Amino acid sequence: MSQRDPIKVGVLFSDYDAVSASETAQLKGTLFAIQEINEAGGIDGRELVAVQYDPHASAGQYRVLAERLIIKDKVNVIFGCFMSHTRKAVIPVIEKWNRLLFYPTLYEGFEHSNNVIYTGPAPNQNSVQLAEFMTSNFGARIYIVGSDYIFPYESNRIMTDLVQQRQDSEKVGERYVGLDATEKDFTDIIADIKNERPDFIFSTVVGNPTQYLYRAYADAGLDPKEMPIGSLSTSEAEIAQMGADVAAGHFTSAPYFQSIATPTNRICLENFRRRFGDETVPNQTWEAAYFQVYLFANAVRQVGSDEIDVLLPALLGSEHNAPQGRIRIDPSNNHTCLYPRIGQAKADGQFTIVRESRRAVYPDPYLVTHSLGDWTAKLDK
Amino acid sequence: MRVAVFHPKDQDGEQLTQQLQRIGCQVQAFWPPLQEPPADTDLVFFAVRPDVVKLDFPWCRESRSPAVIAVVNYENPVIVDAILRLGVKGVIASPVRSFGVLSALVVAQYVNDELHTKDKQITRLESKLFGIRKVAEAKSILMETRGITDREAYRVIREQAMTRRVSTEEIANAIINANSILSFKK
16 A cells, blocks of 8 residues: 555544434444544545445444445445444454444443454443432432443443442332334333332443333333433434423433533534534434544544554544543553543533543453442532 | 244344254254243243343243353453343354354353352351251250260261161251250240
8 A cells, every 4th residue: 555545544524314213323423533533634645535335233234334335345344233233243243354443422331352452441430439429419219221232231230239339228119122113112201210219220221222211211200310321322313303392300320412612612613503404403322422532533543554553553542532522542452541521401402511530540440340339430510 | 943033024033043053953044132032942042132131031030941042243341241131141242153052052151060060069068067067066955965075976967867768958957957946945
């Protein structure tokens, strides 16, 4: 490859509204970063070219298209995957051909591949903080609602473990709905919640059904001041789907909210809206998808190649001024040091940040240490 | 060796069944998992996936059950907990490679056999221990009621066992039962 040739990168997200507004936001975040980098002169004059496929939320398609990107399109790096089973479908392909996957999604942890850079939060960067916040402000009687797949199973197990560290804790319910659940699937659950009166609800409902949970909650006349929903994945994008009035008062734990009041974030959002309009709603997965392209570009600029064997040493330990703050790839586990924050949804669809970490929190994907009440893990503000 | 494979028919499933055939196993493959493996199955490969973790397979916990080897693609505690509940004797990782299947199979089979042998030994030792306790109890009954020594009491029990051609434990049991009836009469 000559030093003037364009650099092709694979982009593998479902731009398919039936799955999740968060995954669409990831796609747009990736393309946005690529545009910005190219307009600023590319990587030392070399243009980044996105080779983009839509796997339509099918794990089989993710695998097939990842292989096509590698063999036919000859990419060395793929940005992609939202749901865990799609990541699991792509990893064997990536490892077999020794390529690199950038994965910009919060997930359930307990994984490491030397061929993956994980830029979303691990459970110690969102679940621990949410458990701490919800139990100390509302109490430890928890009701869990989740989508029926591995991320909710594992996140719910972790949350249950964390909440049980409180003396008066009690799990009063744990219910699952399909990934294509609609409003009627939540009727029963909301009735049960009304009956059990938990201190808070932990939701790991993911993607489009998220809106129906919050809608059913509001329709039942429940009050977020008394019994809020705490979530890891209900972002500005999901709130735009459900309507801000329905989400107002509930809490989400994430490293990024649009409302972060830094010049970097403000300028980034302005640039994005100028190019992509208001249709795509920036959120935590959008931000991770955006900054991870920069991590890649910085490393390529440093070593002059996008091949994993030379690129990885430059990537591991590298830092970048992301919209959420200065992030860093932890060289020991390929995950990212991030800034946990707790946001409370407002009537305008944005979040008031009620807690945030001033320093980046190290990723601990295998949850080696996680105790509630540990003041080193406490959020400021 | 007869092996049942509970695995979807995908790349991993095919890789696994083909390798098992290469190493000389008779293979039958099923998905979703059967309620229990076919009769005469020596070993089961079981894809432990998020969609089966909530199911229960009681046969896995029975004492003479075939060894189970899990095929996993997640390594989080939900899955780890599920493989412990299945009582697996080995784990192979997805994506399945030909290499490693044979060693996993041999080790799992060995561990399973060893565990069964130990189980049998433990049962035998437990009943033996129980017998010894019975004999001691019967001896002390005889010593008390007949005013004889420990050695004489044991001789009585043994002689009775020899003439009736039964075990000393059975005689001891009879003495204990008789004594409890006699004491009741008092």
